[in-house]
Amino acid sequence: MRQTWRWFGPADPVSIDDMMQAGVQGVVTALHHIPTGQVWSPDQIRARQEAIAVMRDGAPSGLAWEVVESLPVSEAIKTQTGDWRAHIDAWVQSLHNLHAAGLRVICYNFMPVLDWTRTDLAWRRPNGARCMRFDLTDFAAFDIHILERPAAAEDFPEALRDAAARRFAEMSDDRRAELAKNVVFGLPGAADHLSMEGVRALLDSYAPVTDAVLRRHFHDFLEQVAPVAQDLGMRLCCHPDDPPFPLLGLPRVMSTEADYAERMAAVDLPANGITLCSGSLGARPDNDLPGMMRRLGDRVHFLHLRNVHRDGDTIPDSFFEDEHLGGQTDMVDLIDAILDEEARRRAAGRTDAVIPMRPDHGQDILDDIGRGGQPGYPAIGRLKGLAELRGVEAALSRKPRP
Template sequence: MRQTWRWFGPQDNVTIRDTAQAGVEGIVSALHHVPTGAVWTRDEIARRQAEVARLPDGAPSGLAWEVVESLPVSEDIKKQKGDWRAHVASYRDSLSNLAAAGIEVICYNFMPVLDWTRTDLAWRLPNGATCMRFDLTDFAAFDLHILERPGAADDYDDALRAAAAERFAAMDDARRSQLARNVVFGLPGAAEHFTLADVRAHLAEYAAITEQQLRAHLVDFLEQVVPHAEALGLRLCCHPDDPPVPLLGLPRIMSTEAHYKAVMDAVDRPANGITLCSGSLGARPDNDLPGMMRRLGDRVHFLHLRNVTRETGDIRGSFYEAEHLGGDTDMVALVDAALHEEARRRAAGRADVSIPFRPDHGQDILDDLKRQAQPGYPAIGRLKGLAELRGVIAALAPRVGA
C-alpha cells in the first residue's frame, strides 16, 4: 500500500515541507484553479509537478504528483445538457496531457450538484478537537426552511419535519447563514462554488433526471473516456457519493456495492475502477467495507482510509468524522483485505500491485486548531491517522506476504 497525501497547491496551509516531514511517498493533487470543463494543459500540469517537487526554500522535496484528485466532471456532462460533448472532449485531452506527464491514477466523482455535504465543518468534540459532521435535523432545516426546496417536505417524516422546524426556529441569523454556507461549501479547493440560487437552478434541471438516467449518463461518459484512458495506461477511479444517500431530491448512483458493480459491469475494462472511500461508504450501516474490498478489489485503484461514527442505525442518519481507528468501520479488516488484494495482484503479475491510499480527512487537534487548513484536511490530525494506519499495515503485511 503506497502512502500518499492530499495537497491543494501553494495556497494550502499544510505545506509540501509539512507533507515531506509526514514521510509520505507521493502526492495527491489537482488543478483546482482551472474551470470545470476546461482542458488541463501540459504547462499547468508541469507547474503543479514543479511545485510538488520543491520545498518552500527551493530544496528538493523527494515527492512527486502521483494521483489526480479530482479531474472534475461538469454538471453539463452529468445532465447531458449544454456543452457536455465539448466537456467530454476536453476531459479526454486532459487525460492525454496527464499521461504525457507520467501520472497514471485519476480520481473523479459523479455526484450531482454538491460534491459532499456536511452541516458542520468544525464540530467540537468533548476533548476540544473539532471535526466535520452531518446532522440530519440541521440538514432538513436547511432544505425545508433555508433552501425552501419544492417538494422537500415529502422527503422527511412528521417527526423529522417537526424537529427541523424547532431547530430552525432556535437558530439566529448567523447560524442560519453558516449552515447554508457549510452545506453548499463543496469540495475543498474546487473551482466551482455555488450560491443558493445556483443550487436551486441545478435542482430544477435535475428534477426530470432519474437514478437510471443519471447512471446511463455516467456509462455514456465512461464509454467515451475509458478506452482512451486505457490506451494511455491510465486508471480511472470513481469516488462514492458523500453521504451515500439521496439528498435534495437528487439521484445517487455510487452509494452501495450494487451501484459500483452495475457501473463496473456496464464498462467492463480494467481502466474503469473504484476509489474505495471508507468514510463516505461507511456512513451507511449496510455497506460492508472489508467485503467490498474483497469482492471488488481487482478494480480498486485508490483508497481513502477514514472513519465515521454513525449516530443512528438508519440508512440515512447523522454521523461525524471519527479517528481513523475509532469509528464504525473495521479499519483493520479493511486494510487486511487490501493487503490480500495486493498479494493476488503480485501473484498475477500485475503492474499495479501497490494500491495508493491516503489518510482521508482527520480531526483538528493541537496546532491544527490554529492553522485553519482546508476543512477536513488538518496536518496533525491526518498525520495521527497515517501513523495509526502505518502500524496496522506493519502488523498485517508479514502475515499476507506483502
C-alpha cells in the same frame, strides 16, 4: 499500500515541507483553479509538478504528483445539456496531457451538484478536537426552511420535519447563515459566493434527471473515456457519493456495492475502477467495507481510509468523522483485505500491485485548530491518522499471504 497525501496547491496552508515531515511517499492533487470543462494544459500540469518537487528553501523534496484528485466531471456531462460533448472532449484531452506528464491514476466523481455535504465543518468533540459532521435534523432544517426547496418536506418523515422546524426556530441568524455556508461548501469554489437562488437553479437543472437517467448518462460517459484510459494504461477510479444516500431530491448512483458492480459491468475494462472511500461508504450501515474490498478489490485503484461514527442504523442518518481507528468500520480488517489484494496482484505480476492510499480527512487537533486549512484536511490530524494506519499495516505485514 503507497502512502500519499492530498495537497490543494500552493495556497494550501499544509505545505510540501509539512507532508515531507509526515513521511508520505507521494502527492495527490488537482488543478482546482481551472474551470470545469476546460482542458488541463501541459504547461499547467508541469507547473504543479514543479511546485511539488521543491521545499520552501528550494531543496528538492523527492516527492512527485502521483494521483489526480479530481479531474472534475461537469454538470453538463451529468445532465447531457449544453456543451457536454465538448466537455467530454476536453476531459479526454486532459487525460492525454496527464499521461504525457507521467500520471496514471485519475480519481473523479459523478455526484450531482455537491461533491460532499456536511452541516458542521468544525464540530467540537469532548476532548476539544474538531471534526466534520452531517446532522440530519440540521440538514432537513436547511433544505425545508433555508433553501426552501419545493417539495423538500415530502422527502423527510413527519417526526424529522417537526424536529427540523424546532431546530430552525432555535437557530440564531448567525447559525442559519453558517449552516447554509457549510452545506454549500461542497460545491468547489462556491462557498463564498453561491446564493440560495444559485443552488435552486442548479437543482432545477436536474429536474429531468432521474436515477435511471443519471445512470445512463454515467454509462455514456464511461463508454467514451474508459477505452481511452485503457489504451493509455491509465486507471480511472470513481469516488462514492458523500454521503451515500439521496439529498436535495437528487439521484445518487454510487452509494453501494451494487452501484459499483453495475458501473464496472457497464464498461467492463480494468481501467474502469474504484476509489474505495471507507468514510463515504461507511456512512451507510449496509456497506461492508472489508467485504467490498475482498469482492471488488481487483478494480480498486485508489484508497481513501477514514472512519465515521453513525448516530444510528437508519438510512439516512447523522454521522461524524471519527478517528481513523474509531468509528464503525473495522479498519484493521479492511487493511488486511487490502494487503491480501496486493499479494494477489504481485502473484499475478500486475504492475499496480501497490495501491495508492491516503489518510482521508482527519480531526483538527493541537495546532490545526485555528490554522484555517481546508475543512477535513488538517496537518496534525492527518499525520496522526497516517501514523495509525501505517502501524496497522506494519503489524499485518508480518502475516503470511497466499
